[in-house]
Amino acid sequence: MSIHTVKRAQSHLVWDNSIPPVLRVNSGETITFDCLDASNGQVTSDTQAQHLATLNFASLDQVNGPIYVSTAEPGDTLQIDVLDVQTADWGWTGIFPGFGILADEFAVPELKIWSLHTSEGEEESYGYAWFDKSKGIKIPLKPLAGEMGVAPGEKGAFSTIPPYKTGGNIDTKHLSKGSTLYLPIEAEGALFSVGDGHAAQGDGEVCGTAIETPMKITVRLTVLKDKQYVKTPHFQTPPTTKSESTDGYYCTTGVDPDIREATRSAVRNMIAFLSAEYSLKPVESYMLCSVAGDLRMHEVVDMPNYVIGMMIPRSIFGHSS
Incomplete structure (x- = not known):
């Protein structure tokens, strides 16, 4: 099976179905992307907090690609299997004035540079980083890409900052190695792109940055x-x-500028999934969401859209007695 590579310089700053693909692949092929952090290389391990104000914000959150996948047509679904994620040996977390869920309360720029101790351990052990060694606060690493998306069907350029129904800046901590993402295809060839490396992140990414790397x-x-x-x-x-579920979870999402409507959409989409895959009536699926599903706030800071997830444990299915 072919394995392709995409270099750091092969990136773009908007979602736009008119951007020429950097690579054309067949369905089922594998690609490795070499990505800068979300600052597009402007933040380094030597950067100080006062330098954040000088960043060129127009060049933040670049994504690498796009990749044209043969046979991909509008109405299809693109399955993205995350086979491996490797970080640098450092990362950063920043507070930017005017950004984050408590932007009005944290108005002074702050920057933390992390030393990442990575490993190839078993059972989700990807290494660690000290938040404060003297206080015993240690963060387990679980690297992921905050940005994974396909081009919108609508013509025009769309910012890479927010999440969309076609993906983008979904900042979902569960999309680590071994996970599978499914995206609705709206443009011919899908035009997939990826970026925004995170060494670790909490659900919601409330201050607007994770451990960027x-x-x-x-x-x-x-x-x-x-x-x-x-x-x-x-x-x-x-x-x-x-995990309490050794079989993992299946998750549907809602993406909307209204957090309640995003939540309603996440539940509706889980009902559609359960009805299609398990032949349940919609009312049965709705009940199952209530007794077994978990709602999660995946992305709450990259306006105008929120990402809310409905997660259901796969361990509840497939029992014979």
Whole structure:
């Protein structure tokens, strides 16, 4: 199977279906992307907090690509299998005035530079970083790409800062190695791009930055013709021995500028998934969402849109007695 590579310089700053692809691949092929951090290389391990005010914000949140996938047509679904994510040995977390869920309360620029101790351990052990060693605060690493998306069907340029129904800056911490993301295709070839490396992140990314870091990410892109219910990003987490569900989760999302409507959409999309995949009546699916599903706030700071997820444990399915 072919393995392709995309270099750091092969990036763009908007979602736009008129951007020429940097690569054309067949469905099922694998690509490795070499990505700068979300500052587009403007923040380094030597940067000081006062330098944040001098950043060129127009060049933030670049994504690498786009990738044209043969046979991908509007109405199809793109399956993105995350095969590997590797970070640099450092990262950063910043407070930017005017940005974050408490922007009015934290108006002074701040910057933390992290030393990342990475590993290839088993059972989700990807290394660690000290938040404050003297106080014993240690952060486990679980690297992911904050930005994964396909081009919109609508003509024009759309900022990479917010999340969309076609993906983008979805900043969902569960999209680490072993996970699978599903995106609705609106443009011919899908035109997939990725970026915004995170070494660790909490649900919501409330201050607007995670542990930002350069990354190398390897994904497999597959076109699906039978998942028409995928209207927003869906994802599946891998099996794990550290979770209450050893089979992982399936998650549907809602993406909307109104947080309640995003939540309603996430539930509706789970109902559509359960009805299609498990032959449940909509009312049965709705009940199952209430007794087994978990609502999560995945992205709450990159306006104008919120990303709300409805996660259901896969361990509840497939029982014979």
